[in-house]
Amino acid sequence: MSTATIARGLEGVLFTESALCFIDGQAGRLYYGGYAIQELAEKSTFEEVSFLLLHNRLPKADELKAFSDELVALRALPEELIQQIRQFPKGAHPMSMLRTAVSELGMLDPREDDLTPEGLYQKSLSLIAKFASIVAALKRVREGKEPLAPRPDLSHAANFLYMASGTEPTPEQARLMDVALILHAEHGFNASTFTAIAAYSTQTDIYSAITAAVASLKGPRHGGANEAVMKMIEEIGPVENALPWVQNILANKGRIMGMGHRVYKVFDPRAGVLEKYARLVAEKHGKSKEYQILKTIEEEAGKVLGPRGIYPNVDFYSGVVYSDLGFSLEFFTPIFAVARISGWAGHILEYTRVDNRLLRPDAQYTGPLDLPYVPIDQR
Template sequence: MTDTAKPNDIAKGLEGVVFTESKLTFIDGAQGILTHLGIPIEEWAEKSTFEEVSYALLHTKLPSAAELAQFDAELRANREVPAKLLADVAAYPRTANPMQALRTAISELGLHDAQSEDTSDEARYAISVRLIAQFSTVIAAVARALGGQAAVAPRADLTHAANFLYMLTGKEPTTEQARLFDIALVLHADHGMNASTFTAIATASTLSDMYSCVVSAIGALKGPLHGGANEAVMGMLDEIGTPDKAEAYITAKLDNKEKIMGVGHRVYKNFDPRSRVLRDYAEHVASKEGKSNYYQILETIERIVVERMGSRGIYPNVDFYSGTVYADLGIKKEYFTPIFALARISGWCASVIEYTRDNRLLRPDALYSGATNQHYVELKDRK
């Protein structure tokens, strides 16, 4: 910062700082509104697919039927990854953090891409299509490798969501399972200037390559303050155990001013609209599969949190219910954050492409608060 800056001029966490324009995502946290290209997230979830959302974010427009079919065909054609990469993933330590493994694998994936160093708009787009397609293959391979299983080859006859579940489990999902997972991907595809998207843009602003931008984003998402909240929610549910213990558990947490996982959001001071969509699906799956314990616990937690904290703008967020949806699909909780990345790759790529079309190197200032008027002291004279 300049010499005239004062400590109260610092925007901690860059909160409230506007550094660019975007046509992708709008969020009104006070009203609980989230839109992509001006279209409410609820409509995307109800009527669209992850393939279409990905196209819309990359092109900033809805596709025609022909454009969507071509884009879908490109995704299906680019699902395979190099055999050498799969062999390397299979050799990762079984104790590796899945996000560590994903970060490493995507970095290596760039080594196999002859176009990886090309930072032109056209190359960034082509790489984005490949990354969206291949993220699912890499994540499924990581999950199977760390579990001691061989990778399952992708199938071009399945949708993006169905193909991932097939590669993850080795079994073709039902139409309902595939659609449920597709909706979860749609809800997580982009969310404005979150930490990982900002990190990708910061890297892109140096005119670095697309793979470096995405690996940077993965590193940011790995942090528990960004990704991983839905995994923590599942840990909380397991700790509570049964619905009859939920009220006492949450009341004690609130009385002791302890954090409730999946509750509260930096942006939203109302219900996260994505959580409303997932709540309905979580309820449906719980009743259909006879797995009502998790949902009943969450329902109790939500009621108490809203009663006691709603007036302060603290409500359940998207992570509150997403974990139960993933768990009901047979996905282990340690892979919830990689699946977050599986969805957010579209938003990361779209944001990098959008920002670098009118690029400016990101170079913020910091207010110096250290010592002044000091002089070097010879090593022999130091105490």
């Protein structure tokens, strides 16, 4: 029998090298391609961050324009996919719909199985462009409305909001969406990114790999956590209930959604950025109840959980921001996917540039051996 050390959840296991993302969980630092997330959130755009994740460098002005123009040209969805979206069960979760829509995109692409570097790159651009269009169409159809055609004159974030709502967003709303997409675009080898690479390492097509990633992101312990935070707020009710609620949870060693992270042992740097925007939303747009509840939970829980390295993560404040932008609870995780598609594609491109080695972990066998086979009539 093997005596190898078992790493449950693959924690601490290194299976490849990457220059796309650096996370220092002890110090609360996050970098995309060497750039601090705070700087990117303040100064960059989702298009520029997507270029960074696909090319591992920031673009020059003409490169960014050409890249953005390519995304604009790829936004429109095939009519067959729009018809399919109209037929989805009305009660299905949007993440299940998104998963199926991505799979359908692959079936509609005659170059689905083109694994060349150029083919992979072009399909990556198409997926980044179309994810926003798919989620917007899902929202419209779910509300009994017709999907809208994309607007070539709007940025990625602004066009997403327009296609989802039918109204051109204000510059403030577009910027808020842009920041949210930047913060969620990449985060190292999380469950969904690892799933995408594991699938693509079999030399399947990128649509299949991204479909698997969407399925992984759907889980409440990954992308679905932001939904759980807003459900928690609804459960608490009035602001004055927040303090006794969190005290009761702490006394009974319950779990507070949106607090704690597998990597960060201090305040998640993305949560720090989003907290600022959630505060602005509360002050300007009447979301003070939600914000006050979250601040009460953060402060009271921090007294007990902070010394144990448990702090708010990116999901803690994101729901308040998405709600203010007009999205209902079930669309919070699909928005996460609209952002993370850039990270998924970037990692697949990076992994395949060096050596697309098939991932094949092992497990330590703990069962019996050489059992005698007993005929079924004697068992």
